[in-house]
Amino acid sequence: MRKFSSSMMAVLAILTLILAACSNGTGDSPAASASAAESEAASESAEPSGTQAAAVDYKVCMVSDTGGFDDNSFNENGLAGLERARDELGVEIATLQSNSEEDYARNINQFISDGCDMIVTVGFLLGDATKAAAEANPDTRFAIVDFAYDPALPNVEGLVYNTAEAAMLAGYASASWTKTGVMGTFGGINIGPGVTDFMDGFIAGMNYWNEQKGDDVTMLGGRDPNDAASGTFTGNFDSTDDAKNVTIGFLQEGADVILPVGGPIGQGTFAAIREQGADAVGLGVDVDWTETVPDYADLMLVSIIKRIDNSVFAAIERAVNGDAPEPVFVSTLENEGVGLSDFHDYDDQIDQEVKDEIQALADAIIAGDVTPSDYYGE
Numbered sequence: 622m623r624k625f626s627s628s629m630m631a632v633l634a635i636l637t638l639i640l641a642a643c644s645n646g647t648g649d650s651p652a653a654s655a656s657a658a659e660s661e662a663a664s665e666s667a668e669p670s671g672t673q674a675a676a677v678d679y680k681v682c683m684v685s686d687t688g689g690f691d692d693n694s695f696n697e698n699g700l701a702g703l704e705r706a707r708d709e710l711g712v713e714i715a716t717l718q719s720n721s722e723e724d725y726a727r728n729i730n731q732f733i734s735d736g737c738d739m740i741v742t743v744g745f746l747l748g749d750a751t752k753a754a755a756e757a758n759p760d761t762r763f764a765i766v767d768f769a770y771d772p773a774l775p776n777v778e779g780l781v782y783n784t785a786e787a788a789m790l791a792g793y794a795s796a797s798w799t800k801t802g803v804m805g806t807f808g809g810i811n812i813g814p815g816v817t818d819f820m821d822g823f824i825a826g827m828n829y830w831n832e833q834k835g836d837d838v839t840m841l842g843g844r845d846p847n848d849a850a851s852g853t854f855t856g857n858f859d860s861t862d863d864a865k866n867v868t869i870g871f872l873q874e875g876a877d878v879i880l881p882v883g884g885p886i887g888q889g890t891f892a893a894i895r896e897q898g899a900d901a902v903g904l905g906v907d908v909d910w911t912e913t914v915p916d917y918a919d920l921m922l923v924s925i926i927k928r929i930d931n932s933v934f935a936a937i938e939r940a941v942n943g944d945a946p947e948p949v950f951v952s953t954l955e956n957e958g959v960g961l962s963d964f965h966d967y968d969d970q971i972d973q974e975v976k977d978e979i980q981a982l983a984d985a986i987i988a989g990d991v992t993p994s995d996y997y998g999e
Contacts, residue, residue, distance in 0.1 A: 622731065627741050642753055674710055677712055679710075679738050679739070680713040680715065680735075680736065680737050681703060681712050681713070681937050681940075682714075682717070682735070682739070683716045683740070684719060684732065685717070685719050685744075685745065686719055688859075689744070690716060693914050694841050694885060694906065694907045694910075695743065696926075697913070698908050702929060702930035702931065706934050706938070709934075710941050715735070725746070725749075729750055729754045730754065733750065733754060738761070738829065739763065739764070739940050740761060740765070741763070742763070742765045742766070743765075743766045745813070746769075751763055752774065752819060759776055762776050762940050763777040764936040764946075765780065766781075766932070767780070767814075767815040768781070768815075768929065769950075773949070775946070777946060778947050779950065780857050781814070782932070782951070782958060783951055784925060784959050785822030785924045786822065786993060787954060787960050788819045788820075788826065788880075788925050789996070790960075790979050790983055791880070791923055791925050792804075792829070793827070793830050793934060793975075793978070794922070794961075795878040795904070797830060797972070798967070798971065800900070801876070801877045802839065802875075803839055803840075803841065803877065804840050804876055805824075805842050805879045806820045806824070806840065806881075806882065807820075807852070807866075807871075807880075807881060808854045808881075808882045809854065809857060810857060810883075811850065819925060820843075820852060820880070821881040821993070822925075823904075824998065825996035825997055826995050826996075829991070832996075839999075840999055841876050843999035846994070846997035855867060855886060858886055859887055860889075861889030864881055864888070865890070865893040868890040868894065869893050872894070872897055874903060876901065877892060880904045880906070881906075887910075888913070890903045891920050892917075895917070903917070903922070904922055904925060905924030905925070906927065907924075907926070909926065910962075918965065921965065924961070925959070926959060926960045926961060928952055928959065954987050
């Protein structure tokens with residue numbers, strides 16, 4: 622498992638507390654050495670998604686993590702928010718893709734040199750590079766996805782997501798569907814809430830199902846809420862082969878519902894299910910994978926939605942309007958920043974009674990009557 626600096630781990634612990642309080646990026650990609658001008662040209666040549674707003678004198682630039690903007694998930698969803706800001710707010714946009722950790726600071730500094738008014742960095746792994754650049758360039762505005770700083774930096778917005786709320790709904794639905802009574806979940810890199818909130822919420826939904834129904838569904842790859850290092854992880858966000866290997870192990874142990882939390886590597890789960898001819902399903906994360914990864918739509922029970930696009934757009938809109946940065950902006954069920962996709966091909970396999978129970982659970986979470994963390998743990 623990748624090692625992180627003690628300062629990053631301290632911030633991670635603080636972020637976990639923040640999220641708890643608020644609940645009551647494989648294929649060839651463009652070389653990271655491509656100039657900002659080339660990336661900008663690529664971004665601005667895309668067809669606008671709607672009526673083009675009048676141009677404003679404001680440039681917003683985005684740096685991806687190593688998953689890339691074509692990951693069908695995390696980074697691509699952030700890009701959608703950037704492009705929406707171009708179309709609806711009239712801002713100028715540019716992007717740079719990171720192919721390694723060394724590219725994070727290099728790409729951010731390239732955009733500083735290019736005179737970007739605002740820089741959006743996508744992912745926890747850019748936390749150190751974003752902090753260094755923000756402190757060195759106080760007149761440049763930043764936003765970072767899946768991270769927040771304590772103490773807050775005056776020119777940075779931390780965009781975080783209470784995905785445990787939505788994942789709890791998915792866990793409940795999955796527990797209602799499983800035929801073997803065995804489910805599984807694993808992550809890419811154990812970076813904390815950005816990954817583990819999905820896993821913990823998924824387990825919480827299963828536990829809530831068991832409590833409500835007197836059932837005994839179990840989880841492979843589960844986590845101990847008191848042990849941050851627990852759980853199953855591939856150690857990367859790059860290898861679908863690693864995800865396939867974990868999935869095959871779960872299938873051999875009887876799991877028939879599997880939640881992979883690792884952006885593009887999650888496609889390895891669906892490839893393994895298909896190759897093994899297993900009577901099993903998987904779940905998508907961040908976006909509706911039935912739409913973004915349609916080749917596996919027939920194996921997709923549901924997706925846990927994380928509206929990175931909405932939060933990125935909102936952060937840019939605040940900047941354009943001259944509003945002060947939000948030190949921590951939390952996306953929740955209540956503000957529709959997280960949620961579930963449709964069940965698509967599996968809609969008729971989820972009873973209406975269960976759908977009503979899922980809605981009731983969502984209402985209870987929003988009202989504060991049910992707290993996902995009360996149901997964490999295997």
